[in-house]
Amino acid sequence: MSSSVHRPPPPRVVIVGGGLAGLAAASRLVGRGLQIRLLESRPRLGGRASSFVDPVTNELVDNCQHVSMACCTNLADFCTRVGIADLMRREPEIVFLDRAGRVSRFRAGLLPAPLHLAGSFLKARFLGPLDKLAVARGLAALARPLASPPGESFGQWLERHGQTPRAIELFWATILVSALNEELDRMDVGHARKVFLDGFLKNRIGFQPEIPLVPLGDLYGARLEKWLAQNDVEVLLTTGVRSIEVDDEEGLVGVRTRSGRLMAADFVILAVPFDRLADMIPEPLRERVWAVENAAALKASPITGVHLWFDRPICPFDHVVTPGRLVQWVFNHTAIQGRSAPGSPDSGRAQYLQLVVSASYGLLGLDKVAIRDRVLEDLADLWPEVRSAALLRYWVVTEHGATFAVRPGVDYDRPRQRTGQDGLFLAGDWTATGWPATMEGAVRSGYQAAEGVLQDLDQPTRLIRPDLPTGRLARWLLP
Template identity: 45%
Template sequence: MSGRESISANLADRRPRVAIIGGGLAGLAAAVRLVEHDCQVELFEARRTLGGRAGSFRDPETGEWLDHCQHVGMGCCTNLRDLFERTGCESLLRRYHTLHFFGPDGRRCDFRSSPWLPAPLHLANAFWRQKYLTAGQRRSVARTLLRLARQPATDSENSPSIGRWLREQHVSQVELERFWSVVLVSALGETLEHASLAAARKVFVDGFMRSRDAYVIDVPTVPLARLYDEYFAGWLRSRGAGIHCGVAAQQLHGSVERVTGFVDQRHESHAFDAVVIAVPWRRVADLIPNDWHAAWPKLSQFADFASSPITSVHLWLDRPITDLPHAVIVGRLSQWLFRRKEEPASIADAVDSRTSPANQHYYQVVISASRDLATRDREDVVREVMQDLAAIWPAADSARLLRWQLVTQREAVFSVRPGFEQRRPPQATPIRNLFLAGDWTQTGWPATMEGAVRSGYLAAARVLESVNRPADLLAPDLPMGRLARWLFQS
């Protein structure tokens, strides 16, 4: 028996001790699955709160939690929902079957599937109701969508961006601005000129066309900080896992053959049988001793991965401006509007108390791929956002802006540029008991909560495989309808 086999056999007979470095969604997902498979899990997060890039911050005026950016899942995000169900948190996701689009003229165009047509025809009526496109433009978009679905799903550095590919299909500028950018910039966090053809295809095929329920959105009903620190962490602790916030791993120790643990910022050593690194791509190399780098040639490439910013504009108004929980805004700087769940169900509910300090009405506007905002005055951005809202909802024109915050995450997501799929690392590493988790690893998904959860599940599966406890941990994708399969392959 080799040394490697001997270690694996020994660990198969007892509870493996696994360290997870990083308390974002990927690390939490890995922890959940490993705890379920009888591992002793200790999760370490450098910050005082969990969540990583998909986290929250305290409002300095009220102390309430505000998400850096409103995150949503879709019906196609089967592993994200699986995580919520496993931890008993499915009630904290509110599902919406109707999406509310507002065209440049302010007209509302609801997007909802047909109850009886099969995929992908289930969205034909919903698409046809988007009146901010002419009938000819809608037909052109439909033809282009079918051509896109029939494109190979492969990606390389020589592949075109989705913007270049669309221009090659002679797509008009209006279609680019009012359809393709609206969907893809929000879904991928990247512009059409930078995003890959393969990533765009995945959004439309998996997110809208392959299955009847793929397009619906799931919105968390509590701030992400509460979701992670109270619900997920509580579930883990109740099953014996350790959650250590404020403990920053500084460097691994052991050898290139086998990691034995790590040293934290207080110079305390922690010993483990396996380690999962679940930190942003730029931080991985810092955790690896310099004399190990030669055994991991691609390690230095991680720091060069391009990223894309997302800006959220947090607004407190003296009155409600809309009853809708969310809205997609077409052809403007603002892209999505979200209303806080606790807002009154009707504008009439708050008319009599508009000036009450306790009755501030909170909305969040999300702007993805927001590089162009970096050089703009912050007040000017907020002013334009308020103009966007007033052009759609008359109540916003007369509403008084009590206060605001503009938050930009400069590395909110990795940039899904052509060829990036080939650069993403697997969850296994050249060091046999060291593993990676993060939406930026090989998941087949763009930078999403689903990608983060998938990476955590895949990393957990690799850990279990290394201790002779193999398990397939991924939740199945939504099945593709027969008509969709035939259309996409014809």
């Protein structure tokens, strides 16, 4: 008998963008008989969560420290799936160092959620009794369904809920500006509430930070590339896409690269930042892909990362949150990643610190030297040794478009992953995930786009991972 049974070619999926959203989509489409190509314009994967090579020391330097939390279940799922979970470390506590140099540790006590941090909170030294009372009232109000007038910022909400200036500056701003990369007066109330519910109230471990043990370029680097290759994902780096292509019948044809090559596709997942969308969606498609208008309404918010290599130990913690300062969080890469002097991992007492200034609008007009000096001044106030230490090397990296700004009502402008064009899906931290611009949000968007593709292939599968379970008492106390 002849063996000329004709097998249909596998459906072709092109993913545009090798950030976490595109990578997450790829990770959930493998093993389903699809031909998957991932096109990335830069010479590396990881998108905004990435490193660059210091030309002098040849070392990887992160664009900025990235931290996750234990409540980020989809990012954890992605890391496990692609075999990089062991490159992250979960911390049992968050350490706060206040302006007076006093240490407060937030660690789960014996009580069940949402009271597991009550002991740490009561002992916290950077807030007085009246501030704590106000915060407790504020948290109780946040735990109830919100009745916030449209357009209200979280700053206005806090005023309306009788928060003391110290509670606002040292508690609410400290946690939320880092978590949401926005100032309180420009921040959406719903997103602020979500940080506290998911991270601090529903589950005993949700707040625990997850910190990479290696530079981001290694975290989302060789091991991940190998996993993709082993799972038959064709990764094309330095392959920028110019536009999505449709034919006269308005069917999806594929993508056109910047070098003019047409790559045919049955499905395209466009996983690029929101400010790239308009250029890539040609005019006839715009009637069906409303997201271009959504994307145009989004605004960006900056983050500044400052890397300092000192000739001696400065920071005695692995990482520490510094309420009420320019710098919000200090990471000791000598302790966490075993890196010390620039270009030489084991050179005696040298220490490598990475500092984060989220929502760094106030630094945008300053040059790198001025930013470095302001940060050094801030640190010297905490650790006077900074004044006598030699600064061996530094980097100041400001990402102007680090995240989309979570301004009030922002979720109305975040498009779904499924578009009005058959076969075309969007992904990216800025699409509708319910999450702020985070690695978790990016991974969720990729999973959601992959769910859409599988649904159209008659293989409907739930890919989004469940949240951490809500504790029994929390279920009763929280809506």
